[in-house]
Every structure is written in C-alpha cells, then in structure tokens.
Amino acid sequence: MNLPEQVVQGATERQFGVYVHVPYCRVRCGYCDFNTYTATELKGTTQRQYADEAIAEMQYGFGLMQNSGLPARHAETVFFGGGTPTLLPVEDLTKMLQGIRNTWGISNSAEVSIEANTDSV
Secondary structure, three states: OOOOHHHHOOHHHOOOEEEEEEOEOOOOOOOOOOOOEOOOOOOOOOHHHHHHHHHHHHHHHHHHHHHOOOOOOOEEEEEEEEOOHHHOOHHHHHHHHHHHHHHOOEEEEEEEEEOOOHHHO
C-alpha cells in the first residue's frame, strides 16, 4: 500500500510533524465533536495498551512513507492531542515520544506540545 500521489507530491518541501491522537477523556463534554471515549467505551484496546498500539501505528505509517518513496525526515513538531492525553501516565507519554524518536527522529529545534485539561495536569 502507498500514500496517495497528492500526499507525496511536494512532501519534502513541507515541514514534517507528528500528531498523536489520544482519544481518552474522563467524561465526554457536551460541546465536543472530536473522536473521544471514556476509558470504558473504547473497544479493541485499553488505556494501558494505548502507548504500544500508538507506536505500532507509527511504525506502520513509517513503512507507508518508505513504500511511497518519501525520504526519512526528522519531526519538526510533535503534538499529543485528543481527548485528554494527560490522562495517560507520564511513562506512556514518554514511551510514545521515544517511539517517535526511534521511528523518525526528532529535530533538535522541534516544538513538542500536549493538549491538557487543568484537572489532569
């Protein structure tokens, strides 16, 4: 499987960034339209397994990029969004950040940020 041609065209002239979607929330807010779940709603994986599952997705994405002829590039930005990524243990967030570093590398000047709610920081 390859990426669509319109994704590949000009890709090396654009910054490369990694977005890690963490779909978990303590409660579902009435105003939210994002793909989110409370810890008991998401089937197929658990919050405990999420870091490993996300790293497997990263490796899959890296393979798609290679198969599509894109050269390896370091991430210039990393954003953990969701959901509420800060509901995960710090060790899981660190593990996923290391997964990005091991998969693509992270630029020395990269911006790394995380979405957070004040009740989970």
